[in-house]
Amino acid sequence: MTTxxxxxxxxxxxxxxxxxxISAALRQLLxxxxxxxxxxxxxxxxxxxxxxxxxxxxxxxHATQIFAMTDDIAERGRKIGATTLHSISDIARxxxxxxxxxxxxxxxxxxxxxxxxxxxxTRILRQTHEICDRHNxxxxxxxxxxxxxxxxxxxxxxxxxxxxx
Numbered sequence: 001m002t003t004x005x006x007x008x009x010x011x012x013x014x015x016x017x018x019x020x021x022i023s024a025a026l027r028q029l030l031x032x033x034x035x036x037x038x039x040x041x042x043x044x045x046x047x048x049x050x051x052x053x054x055x056x057x058x059x060x061x062h063a064t065q066i067f068a069m070t071d072d073i074a075e076r077g078r079k080i081g082a083t084t085l086h087s088i089s090d091i092a093r094x095x096x097x098x099x100x101x102x103x104x105x106x107x108x109x110x111x112x113x114x115x116x117x118x119x120x121x122t123r124i125l126r127q128t129h130e131i132c133d134r135h136n137x138x139x140x141x142x143x144x145x146x147x148x149x150x151x152x153x154x155x156x157x158x159x160x161x162x163x164x165x
Contacts, residue, residue, distance in 0.1 A: 018135030
C-alpha cells in the first residue's frame with residue numbers, strides 16, 4: 001500500500017507536513033463548497049414570491065459557479081499526493097457551513113442566509129490560503145485567490161439584492 005509520504009515524492013515537492021495540512025484544509029473546504037452548493041440549489045428550487053424569476057436565476061448562476069469549484073479543489077488535493085472526500089457522510093463530517101432543512105424559508109431570508117454563508121466561505125478561503133502560504137504552495141494559493149474573488153462577488157450581489165428589497 002502506498003502512503004501519502006510515498007506518493008508525495010512523485011507528485012509534489014511539498015513537505016509531508018505541508019501536504020497533510022493543505023489536504024486537510026482542502027477536504028474541509030470541499031465539504032463546505034458542496035454544502036453551499038446544495039443549499040443554494042435548495043433555495044433555488046424552493047424560491048417563491050414576486051421576484052421569483054430574478055432570484056431563481058441569480059441562485060442558479062451562483063450554484064453553477066460554486067459547483068465548478070468542487071472538481072478543482074478535489075483534484076488539487078490529489079495533485080499534491082493526498083486523498084479527498086469519498087461520500088456524502090464524509091462531506092457531513094467535514095463541513096462547517098450549516099445546512100438548512102426548513103420546510104419553508106422566505107425569499108429574503110434565503111438570500112440573507114446565502115450572503116452570510118458566502119461571507120463565511122470567504123473567511124475559510126483566506127484561512128486555507130494562509131496554510132498554503134506557510135508551506136509555499138503557490139498553485140493552491142493562486143486558485144484560492146480566484147475563488148475568493150468569485151465568492152466576494154456572490155456576496156456583493158446578494159447584499160445589493162437585499163438592499164433593494
